[in-house]
Amino acid sequence: xxxxxxxxxxxxxxxxxxxxxxxxxxxxxxxxxxxxxxxxxxxxxxxxxxxxxxxxxxxxxxxxxxxxxxxxxxxxxxxxxxxxxxxxxxxxxxxxxxxxxxxxxxxxxxxxxxxxxxxxxxxxxxxxxxxxxxxxxxxxxxxxxxxxxxxxxxxxxxxxxxxxxxx
Amino acid sequence: xxxxxxxxxxxxxxxxxxxxxxxxxxxxxxxxxxxxxxxxxxxxxxxxxxxxxxxxxxxxxxxxxxxxxxxxxxxxxxxxxxxxxxxxxxxxxxxxxxxxxxxxxxxxxxxxxxxxxxxxxxxxxxxxxxxxxxxxxxxxxxxxxxxxxxxxxxxxxxxxxxxxxxxxxxxxxxxxxxxxxxxxxxxxxxxxxxxxxxxxxxxxxxxxxxxxxxxxxxxxxxxxxxxxxxxxxxxxxxxxxxxxxxxxxxxxxxxxxxxxxxxxxxxxxxxxxxxxxxxxxxxxxxxxxxxxxxxxxxxxxxxxxxxxxxxxxxxxxxxxxxxxxxxxxxxxxxxxxxxxxxxxxxxxxxxxxxxxxxxxxxxxxxxxxxxxxxxxxxxxxxxxxxxxxxxxxxxxxxxxxxxxxxxxxxxxxxxxxxxxxxxxxxxxxxxxxxxxxxxxxxxxxxxxxxxxxxxxxxxxxxxxxxxxxxxxxxxxxxxxxxxxxxxxxxxxxxxxxxxxxxxxxxxxxxxxxxxxxxxxxxxxxxxxxxxxxxxxxxxxxxxxxxxxxxxxxxxxxxxxxxxxxxxxxxxxxxxxxxxxxxxxxxxxxxxxxxxxxxxxxxxxxxxxxxxxxxxxxxxxxxxxxxxxxxxxxxxxxxxxxxxxxxxxxxxxxxxxxxxxxxxxxxxxxxxxxxxxxxxxxxxxxxxxxxxxxxxxxxxxxxxxxxxxxxxxxxxxxxxxxxxxxxxxxxxxxxx
Numbered sequence: 001x002x003x004x005x006x007x008x009x010x011x012x013x014x015x016x017x018x019x020x021x022x023x024x025x026x027x028x029x030x031x032x033x034x035x036x037x038x039x040x041x042x043x044x045x046x047x048x049x050x051x052x053x054x055x056x057x058x059x060x061x062x063x064x065x066x067x068x069x070x071x072x073x074x075x076x077x078x079x080x081x082x083x084x085x086x087x088x089x090x091x092x093x094x095x096x097x098x099x100x101x102x103x104x105x106x107x108x109x110x111x112x113x114x115x116x117x118x119x120x121x122x123x124x125x126x127x128x129x130x131x132x133x134x135x136x137x138x139x140x141x142x143x144x145x146x147x148x149x150x151x152x153x154x155x156x157x158x159x160x161x162x163x164x165x166x167x
Numbered sequence: 168x169x170x171x172x173x174x175x176x177x178x179x180x181x182x183x184x185x186x187x188x189x190x191x192x193x194x195x196x197x198x199x200x201x202x203x204x205x206x207x208x209x210x211x212x213x214x215x216x217x218x219x220x221x222x223x224x225x226x227x228x229x230x231x232x233x234x235x236x237x238x239x240x241x242x243x244x245x246x247x248x249x250x251x252x253x254x255x256x257x258x259x260x261x262x263x264x265x266x267x268x269x270x271x272x273x274x275x276x277x278x279x280x281x282x283x284x285x286x287x288x289x290x291x292x293x294x295x296x297x298x299x300x301x302x303x304x305x306x307x308x309x310x311x312x313x314x315x316x317x318x319x320x321x322x323x324x325x326x327x328x329x330x331x332x333x334x335x336x337x338x339x340x341x342x343x344x345x346x347x348x349x350x351x352x353x354x355x356x357x358x359x360x361x362x363x364x365x366x367x368x369x370x371x372x373x374x375x376x377x378x379x380x381x382x383x384x385x386x387x388x389x390x391x392x393x394x395x396x397x398x399x400x401x402x403x404x405x406x407x408x409x410x411x412x413x414x415x416x417x418x419x420x421x422x423x424x425x426x427x428x429x430x431x432x433x434x435x436x437x438x439x440x441x442x443x444x445x446x447x448x449x450x451x452x453x454x455x456x457x458x459x460x461x462x463x464x465x466x467x468x469x470x471x472x473x474x475x476x477x478x479x480x481x482x483x484x485x486x487x488x489x490x491x492x493x494x495x496x497x498x499x500x501x502x503x504x505x506x507x508x509x510x511x512x513x514x515x516x517x518x519x520x521x522x523x524x525x526x527x528x529x530x531x532x533x534x535x536x537x538x539x540x541x542x543x544x545x546x547x548x549x550x551x552x553x554x555x556x557x558x559x560x561x562x563x564x565x566x567x568x569x570x571x572x573x574x575x576x577x578x579x580x581x582x583x584x585x586x587x588x589x590x591x592x593x594x595x596x597x598x599x600x601x602x603x604x605x606x607x608x609x610x611x612x613x614x615x616x617x618x619x620x621x622x623x624x625x626x627x628x629x630x631x632x633x634x635x636x637x638x639x640x641x642x643x644x645x646x647x648x649x650x651x652x653x654x655x656x657x658x659x660x661x662x663x664x665x666x667x668x669x670x671x672x673x674x675x676x677x678x679x680x681x682x683x684x685x686x687x688x689x690x691x692x693x694x695x696x697x698x699x700x701x702x703x704x705x706x707x708x709x710x711x712x713x714x715x716x717x718x719x720x721x722x723x724x725x726x727x728x729x730x731x732x733x734x735x736x737x738x739x740x741x742x743x744x745x746x747x748x749x750x751x752x753x754x755x756x757x758x759x760x761x762x763x764x765x766x767x768x769x770x771x772x773x774x775x776x777x778x779x780x781x782x783x784x785x786x787x788x789x790x791x792x793x794x795x796x797x798x799x800x801x802x803x804x805x806x807x808x809x810x811x812x813x814x815x816x817x818x819x820x821x822x823x824x825x826x827x828x829x830x831x832x833x834x835x836x837x838x839x840x841x842x843x844x845x846x847x848x849x850x851x852x853x854x855x856x857x858x859x860x861x862x863x864x865x866x867x868x869x870x871x872x873x874x875x876x877x878x879x880x881x882x883x884x885x886x887x888x889x890x891x892x893x894x895x896x897x898x899x900x901x902x
Contacts, residue, residue, distance in 0.1 A: 015447075016426070023447035027401075032393035033386015035569070037520050038603045042837035045520060074386035086384040093376050093803065096811060097243030098383030099390060099520040099569030124846035130837060132520050132570050133243040134814025136848040138807065159803050161376045162263040
């Protein structure tokens, strides 16, 4: 029995050492918010943080992650959807099918930690995740809104929410 | 009030009564043992089952929660929210209390199709069900108000409903939908209903937030791939990579000794699956499995051989006519001048982010399938056939789709496989997930075609004749061959049809002939977001650009001259041109291109602004896209669809190509099948110009103008005319 530190909790699991972290998270630990999209680190749907850095877990053997390293998945990013990016994502209705969005948000969270006021070039360089529905422009707008303390007005979307607010 | 409406409500009524007896059992059974992840369902696990429905579309719980039933699938396109808006508008309910749930295909079958068609493709989700879902909402409102009037013993005409509350106007007495819902459920549905005038809409037509966003930001949204059932096993599959090939032999016994592996199974005559405790173990065991294939009759088929077959069709004598007036051949023969060109369009994979998957449990008495599908009823039919059970003994539970784009609609090959595997282990739920490689090798590909165009010109440069010969693959022949009539696939002419409400050409030519020589290579085709509108719009819109250049006309002005009898097409073209500032100068080095078309019920046009560096690097700066979908149900979601359609259309234009070698596809993953990413995404300005009076789709039409607008702008920038895609195969470097 090996252990991983995931979302602040020590979790036990059993898997062959070369099993990608992605499949340990999804199948052993029940954290299915992290997605399988390609298996070759191309699409970024499987992105999590390990000690604050983004990792594409579909190609990361679980044996190369130590019990001490701190893994954060989409489920642990805030625990309750309160991360500024999650709030911006909801305010601007970013997701379409949503399948790639966990990875998008995790990549964006790491970017904002490193560069709290990212330029368009920073965003282009850091967010290389694939979205087939085509949410890129709203992803960009939401990252900027989160960077600006939740100012969603600049996106100009005027979305009416059920609570009566408009973003 | 039409007779059809009355009959519809009667039908709903009759089936509702039948359903009341079984509803608790059906929903109850569903909720036992695990949480069915309805799109936005179940507050705290309380299912709608506890409360009798007002009608097929509406359940109101005692706490005033409104559950709206949605028959079409949500795959990102937003129609879950749009359809709920339509019902809620007529229901006059409190939008803040609205949740949704999917009825199952089995329930639809049992209730004489109370929810109508489940098919979610062709941008039809809203445009083909707006009428009956609104009537469902309106009828429910009338029953709720009647129930309140009955309770108060007052005339119903004195009662008004708004935001889930009913007021008796003379006395000021109030009640809520939740308090009268049970009484309303026992009333006879109204004979006739009056729908609101769209100008009075308060919920429909508004820029409302989607109902399904929050869970997609926390990881809580359950997709098909995420499903977990008690005792479930996992399967990985490999179908013969060569189309039409078969399994000869494989070393099952050796692989079955691997850790976690339960069984190695041949699926049909062409595939092998490994079932294991985890999917990763199943997949790695499958990779270790040595399979001997019989490559079959297509082992020598290649992209080159397919191109030759199609090329021959360009000049073949026999072809099915799609649109004709005058005598194009005669006019061409006497034309002062001719412009001619040959275009082509490649195979492309849908490449949904979530690969194909389904979970199946089979016993000799019953088969259940959980899967992301664009058409629950078609999935049920596929499951029943594979299970060799009547559909009434099968059920499909629709799970959220990680993208559809047409792949998950017509053909449910993965469902058949999952059921075939489950039959080998009766009673055990088995989740089959395709690897990305399997998904790329066994797509239902965007059909491949070539097109030969010829325009006859008079001495003033006016077009006297246009001839378009399309040669190539028919989706209908591959998917619904029974719908081919006299050798003709009518869908192949999308965007080129004679004037009418669907996919009609936007130009008039004195002499016109558009025909199709069907050539079907042994590669399975499918409906791919935008379908045949994609290539047809490239062919016609780029060729018209060639004519404009050859006759030294402004491409926009040339189009306008041909569009006098097509006012809706023209209005949308003008809307795009105006917003783009067609007449205004551009920054140095930036060039424009334009395209327009009509399909999936909507009129669309786009202007693209691009620059090309001396080294040949393309930058798409700005897209202006105009669309007239008749009615605009949720403008902010239309904007999202239009933006997304450009990602899909431009990914196809820049990179999308599946090539065939030795009978199989060469591209197996995103490293060789590139798609557009953030850094290439242009700004998209969506101009919505709803002219009313009809309902058009928005998920697909603008895809078709993405590539031609950009290709025409590239020509303006470089003088290079790209006639075959994708662009990655061409150098735009300055000579």
